[in-house]
Amino acid sequence: MNSKDYIKLIIDTKLAFFSKIKGFYILRPYGYKIWENIKNILNKMLIKNKHKNVYFPLLIPKSLFNIFNNHINNFTKECAIVTHSRLLIKNNNIYVDPKSKLNEELIIRPTSETIIWDTYSKLIQSYKNLPILINQWSNVVRLEMKNKMFIRNSEFLWQEGHSGHINKKEAIKEIKLIKKIYKKLIKNYLSIPFIFGKKTKLEKFSGSKFTYSFETLTKNGKSIQLATIHFLAKNFSKFFNVSFTDKKNKKKYVWSTSWGLSMRLIGAIIMIHSDKKGLILPPKISPIHIIIIPIINNNNKYIKKINNIVKKIKIIFYKSKINIKYDNNLNIKPGNKFYKYEKMGIPLRITIGKREIKNNKIEIIRRDNFKKYYLDIKNIFIFKKKILKLLKKIQKNIYNKAKKYIKKKTFKVNNYYLFKKIMSKKGGFIMTYFDNNNDTELKIKNETKATIRCIIKQENGKCIYSGKKTNKKVIFGKSY
RNA sequence: CGGGGUGUAGCGUAGUCUGGUUUAUCGCGCCUGGUUUGGGACCAGGAGAUCACAAGUUCAAAUCUUGUCACUCCGACCA
Known part of the structure; x- marks a missing residue:
């Protein structure tokens, strides 16, 4: 399915439509209903597992990003920023009133970790306040250069879960739970097969200790990230001073996680299940x-x-x-x-x-x-x-x-020449070994446009690029 | 942000090179009436376009010139 057919199918079946602004799309009843169905299924599972829904503001003061600016690194080039609060009408034309300039710029959330942990720094005092298990159904804005309906919208609907725990063990337990829930949703409800693994240092979420991701492959050989789970460790709690007093009256930092999936899933459903006659909905x-x-x-x-x-x-x-x-x-x-x-x-x-x-x-x-x-x-x-x-x-x-x-399109390759050949022609997943070096990853990306989708397991082998011994078995793919 | 391309009705398009019978072509879709209905029905009638916007050249501009904007493809950025 090429890009034109994909968009035409979405328009024809009335899932979505273009808006006045590039990258911002209108979700029509049929498309929105699919999102609602996905939402209801996941929501039930989260509630059943003791998570509570919350809502945080759309706008985040710039200064909050300043507290942990390594985190905003991912988003600096795609932020929508609110700077004024009033309009003037002069000669039937509308102007921004220069006098209404805000003291501090407000960022339309690209993700909510900052405002959430800033808030919880005030709400958490004791180990008795933990764990925090919250989830937010909301929209976020990331102004990107290239857009594609559902797959890469400038504004998209998603779910962002956040948790806070007394220790590492509890946080890891939460990650395992969310993994189980996401897996169930994607496999049993959306009928989408996936690979699961850790992101590399370069690909992981800024501010996380490590990131797990669910990745799948579409019919044109490109990969799509379906969902991510981040182990934030004590990174955010240290920067935002989220601490509690434990049983022994000792002050400790909160261990946190965050995880999300978006309406990109609808794009994945379209790309994966459609045939010549159109959509096939699970x-x-x-x-x-x-x-x-x-x-x-x-x-x-x-x-x-x-x-x-x-x-x-x-x-x-x-x-x-x-x-x-x-x-x-x-x-x-x-x-x-x-x-x-x-x-x-x-x-x-x-x-x-x-x-x-x-x-x-x-x-x-x-x-x-x-x-x-x-x-x-x-x-x-x-x-x-x-x-x-x-x-x-x-x-x-x-x-x-x-x-x-996906099985047919996953190639086990241990020679770089073959790697390049497959990536330039067929696309798909390549299963191979990687020396865990940033330079290697960047060089491969520059030469082939392929990136490491995730590290699937620990297994001894030789790096496809450098030939060095390594224990990282990875999946490469060209991503949307 | 760099390079190429494209803007004509809700959508897809003809016409642009070479300015003038253009009252802007055709198909899909839409509206009205009738006949149809086992894999995209047919007939009759109808609505819908300041030809992306602005300025210029000209007796005359969808067509030529300049500028602006939007979209799109290829890079770069990004997950």
Whole structure:
């Protein structure tokens, strides 16, 4: 899928639209509903694991970034800055009132660690106040040069979790928990296979001790970062003076973590699961699960019977998580509707016409492989069971398909010449060894545009570039 | 920020080189009415464009000149 097709698909299926400002996009109902579904699933898991939702302000005083300026390093070139507070209208033109210049510039949050830890420095006094397990659903702004809908927006919706703990052990425990939750969301709900590992020193989040990331591969051989988890250790608590008194009356710094994922996931879903006919949405996050299309002849003999069957199906799934849409617009031919809903990626399609009524069986077609099924609707329990089973199968099948693709596109390489050849032609993941040296990483990046997506495990080998002995097994890829 | 390209209706486009029958082309989409409906229907009618913006050259500018802006591709930056 090239860039043009990707954007066209998003516009055609009404997921999103362009706004007046470059890099800022309008999320339309269909696209926003997908985000809401992802959000609800993750939110439930976080709440169940004792996290609480909060909301911090959009604007952060510049001085807060000054406290730990190594952290803002990542963001200095992509900040939106608020400098004034008033407008003037003169001769029907609007001007910024120069007199309203703010004493201190305000940064529109690119991420919220600073304001959160500045706040908690005042709220935490005792070990009894810990752990802090909070999460924020919000928007952030990062003004980047190159944009791509969902994948790299200048403003995007995300979730940022922050935690504070009494010691390292507890913080690591939190990281393991979040890893488990993210893994479940990405694999079981979004049907996206991924690789997981630590970021290198160069690629990790500024201000973190280490960063874990979830990475996947799209159909054009480029990799996408799906989510990150940062172990902040005592970095932020030291700079922001977040300390507590422990049981032995000793003053200690808080250990913290942060973790996030964004609506980039929607971009990943589009890029990974789509085929020539359009989107294929994982059933668990699809706004509509079943589209029902009536086929009606010029003598309207069957309309009533068809409507009755539709009613019956709707009753069967009443109050369940299955959303059904009945498109009974008779001005549009069925073929047109087939194409439309295939493009939108609706997992199942039911067609009802003369044939179905005569045979007492309903035709159901899967979006992922177009297999046809004929189901008896007399026994509603069996019917319901079979539908639910089909949705599960789709969920699994698209995961397996993507997994196969990634496996096929992951190359084990131990020679740099081959590395360059693969990266310039096929793209994909390259599994190899790396000497953990910044210079090596930069040189490879300059020569091939490939970066280390993550360190997947400790294993002895020789660095692809320098030939030095190392124990870092890594995955390289070209990133969005 | 450096180099190339493009701006014509909601979208995609013809026309620009060589200024003039241009009342700006065609397709999709949209609206009205009718006939249709098992894989993108057809007929009839209709709405929709200060040709990106500004200035200039000219009897005459979508077309030529200059400037501005926006978008886009390739670099750089960035995850």
